[in-house]
Amino acid sequence: MPEAITLAVRPDLPSADVQRSLASWLRADDRLRDGVTTTPPTDETSTDGTDVLRVAIGDAGTVMVLVQAVASWLTHRREDVTVQLVLPGGSSAELDVRRARDMDQVTALIAAAVRAVAPE
Known part of the structure; x- marks a missing residue:
């Protein structure tokens, strides 16, 4: 069974719609579609009680596809969000994104966060 990266999104104004939006965006990518599931939050991912997303990762290529998809989604958002x-090992990082418009900068930010918490 592949490991999974968990994503929790907190908008400035609480709404489950932002979770559904990200889930739909990720499922639109053929390489991620079957690996995206929702699950109740845990102590580590607790936000406002809204379900979190789990994305199965099989290799570094899948992680980069996920990073690019999240960055693209963030650049299309109109409100501020924290992702x-x-x-899988429990390491975490938070990205506080304020109306992102530059996908390259957002992609670099997410990739750096993943590298910072990824096991050696």
Whole structure:
């Protein structure tokens, strides 16, 4: 069974719609579609009681596809959001994104966060 990265999204104004939006965006990518599931939050991913997303990862290529998809989704958002990434080993990072418009900068930010918490 592949490991999974957990994503929790907290908008400035609480709404489950932001979770559904990200889930739909990720499922639109053929390489991620079957690996995206929702699950109740745990102590580590607790936000406002809204379900979190789990994305199955099989290799570094899948992680980069996920990073690019999340960055693209963030650049299309109109509100400010915080994305929490929790890696399989329990390491986590939070990205506080304020109306992102530059996909390259957002991609680099997410990739750096994943590298910072990824096991060696």
